[in-house]
Amino acid sequence: MNGAAAPGSFTRRKPASERIIEPLLFLATALGVVTTVGIVGVLAYETVEFFLRISPVDFFTGTHWSASIKPYTFGVLALMSGTVLVAGIAIIIAVPLGLLAAFLLSEYASPRVRTVIKPMLETIAGIPTIVLGFFGLYFLTPNLLKPIFGDSIGTFSALSAGIVVGVLITPLIASISEDAMRAVPRGLREGAYAMGATKFEVVRKVVFPAALSGIMASIILAASRAIGETMAVVLAGGTQPQFTLDPLESVQSMTAFIIQISLGDTPQDSIQFKSLFAVAATLFVMTLILNLISNRVVSRFRTGY
Amino acid sequence: MTIKHRKRLGALALLATIAVGACSGGGATSAPSSGGASDAPGGASEAPASQAANLSGTVTIDGSSTVFPITQAVAEEFQIANSGVQVPVAFSGTGGGFKKFCMGETDMNDASRPIKEDDEGEGLACKAAGIEWIKLQVAIDGLTVVVNPANDFATCLTVAELSTIYGPDSPADLLWSQVRDGFPAEKVERYMPGADSGTFDYFTEEINGETDAATQFATQSEDDNTLVTGVAGSKYAIGFFGYAYYVENTDKLKALEIDGGEGGGCVAPTEATINDNSYAPLSRPLFIYPDVAKAKTRPELKAFVDFYLENTTALSAEVGYVALPDALLQEQKDTWAAAVGG
Numbered sequence: 001m002n003g004a005a006a007p008g009s010f011t012r013r014k015p016a017s018e019r020i021i022e023p024l025l026f027l028a029t030a031l032g033v034v035t036t037v038g039i040v041g042v043l044a045y046e047t048v049e050f051f052l053r054i055s056p057v058d059f060f061t062g063t064h065w066s067a068s069i070k071p072y073t074f075g076v077l078a079l080m081s082g083t084v085l086v087a088g089i090a091i092i093i094a095v096p097l098g099l100l101a102a103f104l105l106s107e108y109a110s111p112r113v114r115t116v117i118k119p120m121l122e123t124i125a126g127i128p129t130i131v132l133g134f135f136g137l138y139f140l141t142p143n144l145l146k147p148i149f150g151d152s153i154g155t156f157s158a159l160s161a162g163i164v165v166g167v168l169i170t171p172l173i174a175s176i177s178e179d180a181m182r183a184v185p186r187g188l189r190e191g192a193y194a195m196g197a198t199k200f201e202v203v204r205k206v207v208f209p210a211a212l213s214g215i216m217a218s219i220i221l222a223a224s225r226a227i228g229e230t231m232a233v234v235l236a237g238g239t240q241p242q243f244t245l246d247p248l249e250s251v252q253s254m255t256a257f258i259i260q261i262s263l264g265d266t267p268q269d270s271i272q273f274k275s276l277f278a279v280a281a282t283l284f285v286m287t288l289i290l291n292l293i294s295n296r297v298v299s300r301f302r303t304g305y
Numbered sequence: 306m307t308i309k310h311r312k313r314l315g316a317l318a319l320l321a322t323i324a325v326g327a328c329s330g331g332g333a334t335s336a337p338s339s340g341g342a343s344d345a346p347g348g349a350s351e352a353p354a355s356q357a358a359n360l361s362g363t364v365t366i367d368g369s370s371t372v373f374p375i376t377q378a379v380a381e382e383f384q385i386a387n388s389g390v391q392v393p394v395a396f397s398g399t400g401g402g403f404k405k406f407c408m409g410e411t412d413m414n415d416a417s418r419p420i421k422e423d424d425e426g427e428g429l430a431c432k433a434a435g436i437e438w439i440k441l442q443v444a445i446d447g448l449t450v451v452v453n454p455a456n457d458f459a460t461c462l463t464v465a466e467l468s469t470i471y472g473p474d475s476p477a478d479l480l481w482s483q484v485r486d487g488f489p490a491e492k493v494e495r496y497m498p499g500a501d502s503g504t505f506d507y508f509t510e511e512i513n514g515e516t517d518a519a520t521q522f523a524t525q526s527e528d529d530n531t532l533v534t535g536v537a538g539s540k541y542a543i544g545f546f547g548y549a550y551y552v553e554n555t556d557k558l559k560a561l562e563i564d565g566g567e568g569g570g571c572v573a574p575t576e577a578t579i580n581d582n583s584y585a586p587l588s589r590p591l592f593i594y595p596d597v598a599k600a601k602t603r604p605e606l607k608a609f610v611d612f613y614l615e616n617t618t619a620l621s622a623e624v625g626y627v628a629l630p631d632a633l634l635q636e637q638k639d640t641w642a643a644a645v646g647g
Contacts, residue, residue: 154538155536155537250524
């Protein structure tokens with residue numbers, strides 16, 4: 001009531017914290033935006049320099065990559081196939097596992113079971129990926145994959161890397177999908193039960209479609225995580241760039257190439273150094289496209305309830 | 306109640322043990338430093354550098370992953386004797402190391418081949434930057450070609466056969482049967498050091514006839530342990546690296562004999578054959594390149610190189626290389642003493 005009597009004095013007496021907070025928030029946001037713009041700028045600049053020396057057509061259609069052994073060839077499809085192969089295997093493994101886990105957690109498990117299982121699942125996501133890489137290289141391949149495939153599978157293989165990355169992203173899918181399923185209003189489920197539906201029918205025909213946008217988002221998020229994963233893929237997948245879709249072969253993913261070149265001593269103006277940025281930019285565009293698709297999918301499948 | 310008590314006592318005792326353990330652990334690690342450098346602890350040998358007390362600073366080293374085990378061993382002993390000096394040793398390959406060395410970023414470079422005098426990134430860059438380098442040989446290596454122990458068909462390869470496997474024209478899906486009739490028709494899984502390594506340079510020059518000319522269908526790594534893992538994991542794999550890495554992993558790898566084609570027949574890499582050069586053409590000298598100008602003004606760098614030359618005989622043998630003959634080693638010591646004026 002006092003405030004209404006003197007609105008002018010109210011604005012003047014705005015507490016210091018109120019005056020500071022807005023610029024502070026703005027600053028924090030701006031920092032993020034500036035960083036992103038800076039990264040995109042550097043990527044674009046160096047990539048253009050790369051394409052002045054190597055034709056983009058050769059880069060995007062070539063299937064042969066040899067950055068350090070003469071004759072130098074830069075066909076990014078060789079690296080891309082490695083990335084796509086590993087991410088593909090990972091998704092094939094993680095989607096069913098993750099979704100089934102999400103169904104269990106959201107629909108079937110008692111609260112007690114959930115409070116135990118969910119944090120355990122999420123622990124997997126917290127394991128440093130280099131550890132998972134070693135797990136793939138020193139346990140998975142020799143003890144599980146070698147007995148199955150014999151000598152046709154190498155020490156380093158896309159399959160081993162794919163499985164490890166699949167394990168890595170399963171909790172991501174499970175967790176986000178579970179959240180989406182639990183957000184489905186209770187009324188929908190009860191309506192279905194009232195019509196005589198069984199629990200499995202409710203899960204399949206009510207909860208799943210209603211949560212689909214969230215589930216799709218989780219899968220696409222997991223896919224971009226898989227594409228960007230580095231250490232596990234370097235360790236388990238190897239460093240041999242080749243254009244192949246054979247999961248038993250050793251591959252080099254785009255991120256693995258970036259690691260290999262940046263660990264050495266590549267001079268700043270060399271073509272190898274520039275190629276890092278071209279590969280990074282390609283990777284960036286790939287995940288950007290995935291994120292755009294994700295946004296599209298989410299809005300398209302969103303069911304209003 | 307008594308049980309509770311006992312439990313608590315037990316916990317206390319446990320805590321105390323841990324605490325004491327931690328203390329004594331700390332004491333143990335700090336002992337050499339508090340003990341001073343004069344009494345050369347841990348059997349760090351009779352190096353003259355150990356008398357030079359109160360040295361401090363950092364000696365930065367990069368370069369060949371082949372020389373790395375020796376330098377690392379020397380650095381460890383040196384740091385025990387001189388607790389004030391940090392000696393970080395990296396391995397980005399001979400060529401990679403020279404690039405940093407010639408920009409003045411490192412104090413010394415490990416090399417598994419001589420510096421390329423007229424290479425833009427090496428000799429020319431060094432000269433442009435005014436870096437004064439000196440070449441000192443510290444050991445001999447027998448570059449070792451290895452296969453999986455389960456490989457029962459190959460025991461000896463000729464230089465020509467190695468070139469079939471690692472040459473620039475080798476096909477992507479090369480089979481062992483294409484290397485030699487009678488070998489199984491299985492794909493050759495190839496491993497080799499990265500293009501920045503002196504090992505790669507040396508191997509390609511000796512085997513393929515041109516430095517850096519090699520197949521593009523091999524898995525490359527600057528980290529020789531990755532190559533060990535690769536070959537140890539697959540029956541039809543092949544790889545090569547410095548002798549020391551083979552010596553470290555004789556249980557996981559099988560070394561091949563090499564026929565140099567000079568009428569010597571198949572020769573296995575051993576200390577004796579590497580030393581007398583009968584393991585040809587893959588035995589080669591290993592070097593260090595200290596920065597002379599820096600050594601003149603920084604006693605810790607000079608002390609480190611002194612220490613290196615004094616201990617390389619014992620330590621290079623310990624990590625698996627072949628020590629230099631005495632006369633040759635004395636030559637290196639004289640060269641170094643003349644260069645730094647003392």
